[in-house]
Amino acid sequence: MQIVISIDDTDNLESRGTGEIASLIAEGLTANGWGSASLVTRHQLLVHPDIPYTSHNSAMCFLAEINEGCLEQVISFAGDFLGRESAEGSDPGLCVVSLPDLKHAPELIAFGRRAKLEVITMPEAYQLADRIGAHLSEHGGTGQGIIGALAGAGLRLWGNDGRMKGSLKFSRETVPAAELLAHPNVDEVRSITGESVDALDLVRLGEKPKTVLIDGASVLLVSAAEAGEGEPLWQTLHRKELKDY
Amino acid sequence: MWRTLENGVREFIAGKESWAAAAVAALDCPGFMLDVDEEVIADEERSCYNCRYRRWSAASFTCQWRPQQG
Numbered sequence: 001m002q003i004v005i006s007i008d009d010t011d012n013l014e015s016r017g018t019g020e021i022a023s024l025i026a027e028g029l030t031a032n033g034w035g036s037a038s039l040v041t042r043h044q045l046l047v048h049p050d051i052p053y054t055s056h057n058s059a060m061c062f063l064a065e066i067n068e069g070c071l072e073q074v075i076s077f078a079g080d081f082l083g084r085e086s087a088e089g090s091d092p093g094l095c096v097v098s099l100p101d102l103k104h105a106p107e108l109i110a111f112g113r114r115a116k117l118e119v120i121t122m123p124e125a126y127q128l129a130d131r132i133g134a135h136l137s138e139h140g141g142t143g144q145g146i147i148g149a150l151a152g153a154g155l156r157l158w159g160n161d162g163r164m165k166g167s168l169k170f171s172r173e174t175v176p177a178a179e180l181l182a183h184p185n186v187d188e189v190r191s192i193t194g195e196s197v198d199a200l201d202l203v204r205l206g207e208k209p210k211t212v213l214i215d216g217a218s219v220l221l222v223s224a225a226e227a228g229e230g231e232p233l234w235q236t237l238h239r240k241e242l243k244d245y
Numbered sequence: 246m247w248r249t250l251e252n253g254v255r256e257f258i259a260g261k262e263s264w265a266a267a268a269v270a271a272l273d274c275p276g277f278m279l280d281v282d283e284e285v286i287a288d289e290e291r292s293c294y295n296c297r298y299r300r301w302s303a304a305s306f307t308c309q310w311r312p313q314q315g
């Protein structure tokens with residue numbers, strides 16, 4: 001069965017990031033034979049004076065396909081991991097949503113979208129988690145990270161928010177779009193201006209190319225390159241062009 | 246490039262889209278520490294926008310670095 005795991009607020013200014021903790025949980029899930037995880041995505045939440053966060057307010061999230069009967073083990077593993085590995089002074093929160101058991105998915109998605117715009121309280125997050133059948137737990141500090149964790153799950157389910165953690169690796173700097181599409185983390189190669197990208201078109205890869213989530217797909221965005229004959233028609237976006245995803 | 250808030254923290258006055266200014270501000274800063282990859286947004290690696298010690302705010306960011314942090 002498919003689940004969403006989302007975590008927030010596990011770091012401090014000197015510690016490793018929440019993304020790495022999410023990746024380690026994903027690896028642990030596989031190593032324990034409970035299932036397999038998909039790519040980790042980062043979701044930006046509201047930055048506001050009333051919200052405590054370290055330097056950015058972002059949740060990290062991944063989908064996993066787990067074996068029947070493993071849900072409780074996965075929840076307990078992820079919770080213990082957060083309690084043990086989160087940084088001093090952080091307020092970690094964990095959300096696990098079993099998709100077959102999820103009720104009122106649109107409410108969860110709406111919550112995630114609101115958390116990008118409004119300050120939300122912990123009681124409200126708990127009430128929603130209870131109503132929709134999601135697991136939500138605190139693992140240190142004030143536990144404030146539960147709000148972002150629940151929001152991250154909603155945004156991942158929405159499928160129109162977030163960018164991948166890490167980057168795509170290819171052995172060459174210029175590859176045809178078809179080769180990009182063969183990568184397990186690329187569902188689509190799409191032009192930022194809406195023109196279609198042919199499978200045979202060459203794409204120049206910039207530094208650390210990343211996909212973003214659009215319409216539920218992991219999309220590698222490209223823009224037109226200044227191409228001479230035989231040169232790539234497209235190039236991947238610069239980092240700053242991806243910052244709002 | 247900076248203003249000092251009431252609590253003594255410095256706020257970058259050029260906002261979130263001044264890529265060149267954010268790179269210049271980080272150039273000689275002894276506190277610069279590259280943030281984890283997923284939080285890196287500027288193409289110039291050495292930039293306040295990529296620094297672990299910048300704390301984003303609605304309009305810009307504040308610098309959380311203190312000299313004793315090394």
Ligand code: SF4
Nearest residue numbers: 274276293296308310
């Ligand atoms: S944000 Fe980082 S690079 Fe910029 S002034 Fe502060 S410590 Fe230096």
